Amino acid sequence: MICDNISINNNGVLTFAGQDVTELAQKYGTPLYLLDEEKIREKCQTYVNAMRENFGDKYAVLYASKANSFKKIYNIVESEGMCVDVVSIGEIYTALKAGYPLERAYFHSNNKTDFDVEFAIDNGVGHFVVDNREELEVIDRYAAKKGIKQKILLRLTPGIDTHTYEAVNTGKVDSKFGTAIETGQAEEIVKYTLGFKNIDLCGFHCHIGSMVFDSDTFLRGAEIMLQFMAKMKKDFAFETKELNLGGGYGVRYTENDPTIDIAANIAEVADFIKSNCNELGLDLPIILMEPGRSIVADAGMTLYTVGTVKRITGYKNYVSVDGGMSDNPRYALYESEYTLFNAAKANAEATLKCDVVGRCCESGDIIQPDVLLPETERGDILAVCTTGAYNFSMAMNYNRIARPPIVMLNKGDSYVAVRRESLDDIIRNDI
Numbered sequence: 001m002i003c004d005n006i007s008i009n010n011n012g013v014l015t016f017a018g019q020d021v022t023e024l025a026q027k028y029g030t031p032l033y034l035l036d037e038e039k040i041r042e043k044c045q046t047y048v049n050a051m052r053e054n055f056g057d058k059y060a061v062l063y064a065s066k067a068n069s070f071k072k073i074y075n076i077v078e079s080e081g082m083c084v085d086v087v088s089i090g091e092i093y094t095a096l097k098a099g100y101p102l103e104r105a106y107f108h109s110n111n112k113t114d115f116d117v118e119f120a121i122d123n124g125v126g127h128f129v130v131d132n133r134e135e136l137e138v139i140d141r142y143a144a145k146k147g148i149k150q151k152i153l154l155r156l157t158p159g160i161d162t163h164t165y166e167a168v169n170t171g172k173v174d175s176k177f178g179t180a181i182e183t184g185q186a187e188e189i190v191k192y193t194l195g196f197k198n199i200d201l202c203g204f205h206c207h208i209g210s211m212v213f214d215s216d217t218f219l220r221g222a223e224i225m226l227q228f229m230a231k232m233k234k235d236f237a238f239e240t241k242e243l244n245l246g247g248g249y250g251v252r253y254t255e256n257d258p259t260i261d262i263a264a265n266i267a268e269v270a271d272f273i274k275s276n277c278n279e280l281g282l283d284l285p286i287i288l289m290e291p292g293r294s295i296v297a298d299a300g301m302t303l304y305t306v307g308t309v310k311r312i313t314g315y316k317n318y319v320s321v322d323g324g325m326s327d328n329p330r331y332a333l334y335e336s337e338y339t340l341f342n343a344a345k346a347n348a349e350a351t352l353k354c355d356v357v358g359r360c361c362e363s364g365d366i367i368q369p370d371v372l373l374p375e376t377e378r379g380d381i382l383a384v385c386t387t388g389a390y391n392f393s394m395a396m397n398y399n400r401i402a403r404p405p406i407v408m409l410n411k412g413d414s415y416v417a418v419r420r421e422s423l424d425d426i427i428r429n430d431i
């Protein structure tokens with residue numbers, strides 16, 4: 001199985017976190033997002049324990065909440081000792097309403113409006129991860145008005161192309177995020193930042209990519225960041241207190257994806273950072289990581305009910321489900337791969353090759369093409385695995401389709417964490 005929380009019981013029915021998914025579909029209706037709370041906690045603990053072992057108390061693990069943001073998840077990650085990264089005032093407000101202590105939040109975004117900055121400062125967001133000069137000016141102005149010194153990290157682009165593992169002068173240097181080291185602009189923005197009275201520059205941030213399975217990418221990123229830190233110490237006597245290496249560890253969407261030992265990867269990165277700090281004459285900064293996908297992705301599964309099965313003789317077959325790109329736009333956006341099961345026939349021979357599609361009025365509304373399923377008919381429950389990240393958080397109301405609920409699974413129990421949208425929710429802002 002692609003993840004150890006998925007299994008098939010003696011009746012040939014798919015189980016998730018030990019629970020029969022056809023029963024869950026029956027109880028809560030479909031489409032339905034399931035989230036395995038114990039798996040989320042296990043992933044948080046993997047990161048937190050590995051970071052503590054390697055860095056003592058000089059670490060923080062931030063849950064990148066854009067992967068899946070709703071009130072309950074902030075309580076779960078808080079109880080596991082995690083900080084959070086938020087990218088909008090919507091996420092800040094969600095965390096706030098969940099009772100999450102916002103001094104433990106890091107506020108990203110390449111384009112924070114004046115209102116965003118004021119909202120975040122007013123609500124006591126601990127750190128801003130500053131993307132650009134304009135943002136610095138707005139933060140300084142508003143922090144002065146409030147009589148505070150706002151902590152920030154500067155987001156820099158070390159210029160690593162994750163697909164070739166080469167430090168290149170294209171690709172990430174021309175990213176819309178952050179400030180490039182290679183062009184000398186990073187150094188300029190540090191100098192500029194140090195001139196603001198109401199800003200406390202704590203350190204630097206970089207985020208190299210996504211679906212990373214090796215430590216090499218993080219080592220290359222860390223190397224460039226540490227050299228930059230040494231240069232800032234030499235040029236401006238600036239001591240970096242915090243270094244944030246971003247997120248990006250991969251997960252298994254299919255059997256072909258590799259497995260990854262996150263603890264071993266972190267240990268390798270830690271050794272590298274410590275020896276480099278030594279060589280460069282730097283004090284070890286607080287090391288931050290901000291995983292999103294690898295915390296929640298394989299804690300998720302989506303259940304659908306099959307509607308029509310269309311066989312276009314000599315061409316292809318379509319299995320249509322009661323959701324689609326409105327709850328999972330990732331194939332439409334990135335041609336992402338997924339593993340699917342016909343839940344009640346999980347052991348049956350796969351004889352039906354089909355595209356599993358949604359019910360949106362859009363030909364690109366495909367959950368997954370070329371899937372092999374057992375003979376499938378109206379009323380069957382289909383399960384799509386590994387949907388805990390970037391599914392609910394990317395869901396939309398195209399065609400005025402209501403978004404599914406999130407049901408959490410925990411030790412044999414289940415509870416609703418986000419309720420199903422109603423038709424009245426759909427029109428709630430219409431005048």
Ligand SMILES: *Cc1c(COP(=O)(O)O)cnc(C)c1O
Pocket residue numbers: 064066067085108207209210211246247248249290291292293294
């Ligand atoms: C998206 C993002 C993350 C999380 O990435 P994952 O691939 O989900 O781990 C972390 N940091 C930043 C700045 C991001 O934009």
